[in-house]
Amino acid sequence: MLPLLGLATIVVLLGAILSKRMSPLVALIIVPLAASLIGGFGFQTSKFVIDGLKSLAPVVGMFVFAILYFGTITDAGTLDPIIDRILRAVGTRPTRIVMGTTLLALLIHLDGSGAVCFLVTIPAMLPLYDRLKMDRRVLAAAVSMAAGINFLPWTGPMIRASASLHLPISALFNPLIPVQLIGLVFVFSVAFWLGRREEKRLGLTAANGSAPMPKRELTPEEQALRRPKNFWFNIVLTLVVLGTMVVMGEKIPPAIMFMVGLCIALMVNYPNVDMQRKRIDAHARAALMMAGILLAAGVFTGVMQGSGMLKAMAQAAVGFVPPAMAGHIPVALGLVSMPLSMLFDPDSFYFGVLPVIAEVAGQLGVPAVHVGQAALLGQMTTGFPVSPLTPATFLVVGLCGIDLADHQKFTFPLLFGASIVMTIACVVLGIFSL
Template identity: 65%
Template structure:
């Protein structure tokens, strides 16, 4: 009963968000609470909600202060010279801009944190897209692809798979390097094709080797906020905040809190100016913070009631035992869509051990099941999953609706997962 209730809840959530029948905030709160009450959780539901909110509190705090920080340094004009240099480097061509976005996300995601990757990539590239009037869905799609195909031995999913199956992470990862390279090629080809399509949509004029790049005219209000003399202090502060955050020495939320305070004193020392800058960006920060807290409530209720574990156990029975050799390949194909249904803990600690053990008993190495799962489950799948706060962080920073991002990005992320799965077959990682 719990498995059915959980499945209906997840499907209802996806349908309500994708069809825009409810806003993500409302759906993420209403659906799990209703499901919990139906399943008999009663007043314990409140405990599950609070526990779920507590699990995402650091991410919410990081998001709020990240929005304030980047808003302040953007108002001060720190990004203007950077944007101009990027535009000169890429020549204002969407194909190059998309490739640059994907490669930037790929590099930033070396630390294995999707939230950090999106916090760096989106604010850096969003003004470029806005300057050229490019579709912002391209930005979130390319950032998602770059982060999704970059699964490393120290990433969360790899560690979970390693712990769940008691296998060294490096042994799981090393055979996947070839497939990962194929994924990078797929990412760049996707960026090129989408970039060409965007060039046609925008009707960009091509004169020889140079595209005409539109110039940006600042309003009087924007000019009044600019602090050109503070470019280098702001840039050094940003590098310090980002570097310390990526190093893991200090929690991201703490770094952004400190960075916000310093940025305000550097650029707007007057108390009234400081209040004005906070007020200017508070609405966007608080709106998405509400969605992130709601996402925490959703996962808290689904985990606390046992619905996630029940769905994990029920899913195992659908695997045909007489087709054991196909298990890794099938797992690779469905791993990305499963990210929309299962959070990483319920999958890697619930489904994966059972499937891997069943496969092992039938003569298929457990490590192959783990490798197949990593090709999509919360790798290419996490940037579109409503079960991960990073998804809401990505769309919030870009100013998009979740449904817009999902409809556009899911085919390309699923395509990357399928291509890497097929590559594994050809490279001999596992059989068809």
């Protein structure tokens, strides 16, 4: 009875989210509460929910303050000199332009927001592509690869994986640092290849610097927020915040680092109290939306785990997996995680599917951390810029002025290749075993 109830809960949750009959926030709260009451758990449901919320509090705090921190230093113009220098350096050589596009997107996506990355990078680079008659699909592919390869501790997929599996972010992220570096090598190699291919298609063999470079214009409102004199301070502050998270993540929670970093950034860049409030207000909507989703996910995971539905489902599923194949679960998931982005949105996968896979793997002796790491190699990381289930995909094709089908056909193999390369790297580096 309990395994069937758990399966029905997940099916209804996925159906409600994918059919858009309910928003993820509503579905993650209503569906598990109804399932718990149907299962006869009554007032115990309250305890399940509170336990789930408590387990997610550090993750929610980190995500909220990460958005506020990166939003503040971006408003202060910390990335402006980097963007302008990249635009000057790429010149009019397609190979440099594509690699510069990739680097710029990678830097902009440090805040973990795909929408911000695309909104800044594509308008800045599109004039160059159009002036040289370069394929706009290459621009879309370059920014997609750069954003997709980024699964830093404060990005959505990493936070969702940590929340759904109740694992520290450092346990998931730190072993994947060399894997991500290998993925970046692959991405820049592909960017170089795409640029060379464009040069051959256009018949260009040398840089043509005679045409004027397009200038990036800031609105008067953006100019008023810029603090160029604080550039190096903001850079050093960001390096300290991020470096402390990576090196001392076990001793100093990431949420504290972003809290302290935000306070310092606000006091230095915007000492006026009214301006501090306006900067927080400007980014509060994005922070609260994600915080709401994560807290709703705490309700779902709390009920599924506290009621025993998750464990019962896993025990029933163990019988269908040959023990000899148990060790291959992370590798198999790593290989299919990117295509799964076309079928599942991040909330339904990380909060509905991943815990079941992890529980099954755990019953067979495979650590949950390996399952979470495998999912992060593609599920809404390399997969999100081509998935029809994410608004960011439509932002890419809209800003580039290309068809969704053309973008998917051109970019999907490149992103899938990155996911495969990183999965192989996990095996070679001993993170996964065969």
